[in-house]
Amino acid sequence: MNPVIYEQIMSLLGLIALWAFWYYLWKPQRVDAFRQKLFALRSDLFDLAANGVVPFDHPAYAHLRLLINGMIQFAHRASFPSLVVAIAQSANAPFNPMAAWKKNVQELPEGERSQLLAVHDALSDAFAKHLIGGSIILSLYVGLRVLYAVAKAFFLLLIGKRDLRIFTVSHARSKVDRETNHVAKAGADRIEAHVLYEEERKAGLRRQPAYAR
């Protein structure tokens, strides 16, 4: 038996094993973990309403719950290509349901508003991390941005414009989080708007034009 053919067979079998691992073990596991985070957030939101922070029938509550439900339902389809499609589509969107939601949130008193916004921020953070962790391109891009920020910080340190005290693990971690949010949040907003639009339509909260019924 030719050793080259043997090597080829072993490499290809390895690639097929990697393919099965990625699609049938790794991806479903990531989706389950993301869904678990979203269920916890939905539970937090429910507790806010049950404790009287916001009424169950307030649009700010109802629409945020719809958004979380939509994210749970379509968590398995959140990917870099879907982000690109959502950005491309957003230019033609007839309206932005997220802007309407933010307007509804503004009607709430300060304390209640910040609690609801905290749930939404946690949702966006979880989504941004899920999106970046599942894409090699986005992970590389974030990695490059972090490297650039580190190189810049070192340069500023060398010319005496930065203090050595900022070079801590927590500072580095917050920098990575900031870069992650910066990269994914702009796109995540578009996906959120699209998901909320679809969920509102399904729940019958959006009036369908007569010709579309």
Add this chain to the structure above:
Amino acid sequence: MKEMEYKLQSQKWDMGLRLGLALIKYGFLYLCIWRLAPAMEAFAGKTTLANFGVFLYADLKANTVFSHVVMGILGLGGASYGLRERSQKRKEIRRLGNRVVEIEKRWDPNRTSSGLTVDGRSRPEDEP
């Protein structure tokens, strides 16, 4: 009218996206099998499974046998542990899910659902 156009366009993009992702997924597998087939044919009839085993054995030289065995145990063990954990979690979701729904509906009769199956999986119609 703009809303209808947007809806139609969304459906078109969505279909394109599903098709593209399915092409990447199955295209890669097809490519591997397509490359694997001639390699298998190359020794079909000329090489027995025992011969292949000899090569495999020669590959697992004394210094690499241990690492192969450890990697195999870790890989298979990890995968089966993950699958077992997942099935346990789904059982728990099924057990507790209905209770949560019941309690939440008492507070909020207009409660909206995530649209997953009772054990927390995507519905088949939502699959890509």
